[in-house]
Amino acid sequence: MSEERSLNFLEEIVEEDIAAGKNGGRILTRFPPEPNGHLHIGHAKSICLNFGLALKYGGKTNLRFDDTNPTKEETEYVDSIKEDVKWLGFEWAHELYASDYFDKLYDFAVTLIKKGMAYVDDSSAEEIAAQKGTPTEPGIPNQYRSRGIEENLALFAEMKAGKYPDGAKVLRAKIDLAAPNMHLRDPLMYRIKHAHHHRTGDKWCIYPMYDFAHGESDAIEEITHSICTLEFIPHRDLYNWFIEKLEIFPSKQYEFARLNLNYTVMSKRKLLQLVEDKHVEDWDDPRMPTISGLRRRGYTPASIRDFCDRIGVAKRENMIDVSLLEFCIREDLNKTAWRRMVVLDPIKMIITNYPEAQTETMFSENNPEAEGGEGGRELPFSNELWIEREDFMEEPPKKFFRLGIGLMVRLKSAYIVKCDSFTKDASGNVTEIYCTYIPESKSGNDTSGINVKGTIHWVSVPHAKTAEVRLYDRLFRVEDPSNEDGDFKEYLNPDSLQILPKAYIEADLAKAIPGKGYQFIRKGYFTLDKHSTADKLIFSRTVTLKDGWKTP
RNA sequence: UGCCUGAUAGUAUAAUGGUAGUACGACGGUUUUUGGUACCGUUUGUCUAGGUUCGAAUCCUGGUCGGGCAACCA
Secondary structure, rough: OOOOOOOOOHHHHHHHHOOOHHHHOEEEEEOOOOOOOOEHHHHHHHHHHHHHHHHOOOOOOEEEEEOOOOOOHHHHHHHHHHHHHHHOOOOOOOOEEHHHHHHHHHHHHHHHHOOOOOOEEEEOOOHHHHHOOOOOOOOOHHHHHHHHHHHHHHHHHHHHHHHOOOOOEEEEEOOOOOOOOOOOOOOEEEEEOOOOOOOOOOOOOOEEEEHHHHHHHHHOOOOEEEEEEEHHHHHHHHHHHHHHHHHOOOEEEEEOOOOOEEEOOHHHHHHHHHHHOOOOOOEEEEEEEHHHHHOOOOOOOOHHHHHHHOOOOOOOOOEOOOHHHHHHHHHHHHHEEEOHHHOOEEEOOOOOOOOOOOOOEEEOOOOOHHHHHHEEEEEEOOOOOEHHHHHHHOOOOOOOEEEOOEEEEEEOOEEEEEEEEEEEOOOOOOEEEEEEEOOHHHOOOOOOOOOOOOEEEEEHHHHHHHHEEEEOOOOOOOOOHHHHHHHHHEOOOOOOOOEEEEEEEEEEHHHOOOOOOEOOOOOOEEEOOOOOOOOOEEEEEEEEOOOOOOOO
């Protein structure tokens, strides 16, 4: 245990707080999504941070739904968020909702009114915006700001009772209309919304704003470290103001830079557009950066946690290269995925000196990375094989370690073959390749003394089964679609999905287990798609193998 | 033009006044019945100008550049 990894700035803060005996060394974080959409890889960073910090320092983490805006939130999203957090491998201490605190929040508001620190404003949204001034000009108070405490109390009670229509009145904190921080210019605390809430139903027609709900919820739960993203920095003064004036538990807010990944978009709004405009199948389309999309694509929870660990945490804007995500999933799958042979783009090889009706059983291990190969499976071999079209060239370049006239390769787990000739159709496409095999070169007891550079995969023609294979590429053609001119959708990659209707798979793959990753030798990692059936197998490519081969 | 933030290889991240390190990427090599894996090597960096100091990525001052802030969203 000599490994000393340096701490990120949040870990440093936590360690300092523990050393100082703050909160008796107790650590409680929270992950606070609004249930208005599906979680994506950016949320995974926040989840790993909040849960990871608590785990590391013997604390706990609450899952709290920030459901203060009933018009946007749905139970469906609550369920999907819970599923995703669990799938990532984290357990929350308590499942909580900001809406659980609506009564307390109402009382907090009354407290501030009584202290003369909040008032009911009858102005319209436009008027309030105009009266707020601009970053360089102070705002100006209106006539409602000086309303008496009793009147405010009565009006606020009437707002709650449903006496007023949406937008007629709001409750505002009385702070400072000339504050340099715009968020302190008498921010809204409550607005009227006669809307049905996914949990509280029709009990309420006034709902607290984020700023009046979040810090207070943190305080109610006695959250010690409230971690959020950079754009909330200007809210921190307000967060602290409410806590101080209400004299409640002093939770502290800390901010980190959100994750940006290149060649994709991360905003809920944009992801929603991709779904609605049918550029992708759904939220869990394997090309989406959503947790459900990554899951369907074949990413494992461990690989995503590892990724979040490797990207680090800091306060500067960042753009992470997807190659790191791909590295993480390859590293995980390389150790666990069973190897199988699949020919994606087939061409027939005929072994002219192998008996026509003969079948021979070869053996191949499941995983060369694992102790003992984790067992293996039998592979029927015959004189007719499907091989990959790209493994043969009419005029091979110098370092092409595959097939061409006179060239030899090893058929994985079988014999070495030598290419003798080939046939073409009328339009010049190669149709069949003729080879001779070396009987003494059988895998496992090769006495031929022949060394070949290349090994290729194959599937016996009479024994092959078929499957549809879907190959995915990055969703966008440019690194940062949101930052390009015009609509981000103009930069979609038209070739992000390639469907191969008929690939030849080795028979064993008919038993493929949903959710498990397989390495199709030399072709990448694949997993069963959710639409796959026994009659029609469908495999999706999670990621390619790293490919060092470049045509000279 | 106000306030708040931030700036270290291509991308991230560390060094907390004392040798600028790590990972991914790229490039090259060794091993290999996957052009995978593993292993080894190479490459490239402190935004800028001053100052403090024996010594500055780190502290100070000015500038430059990036991000955020004027939702009855979170």
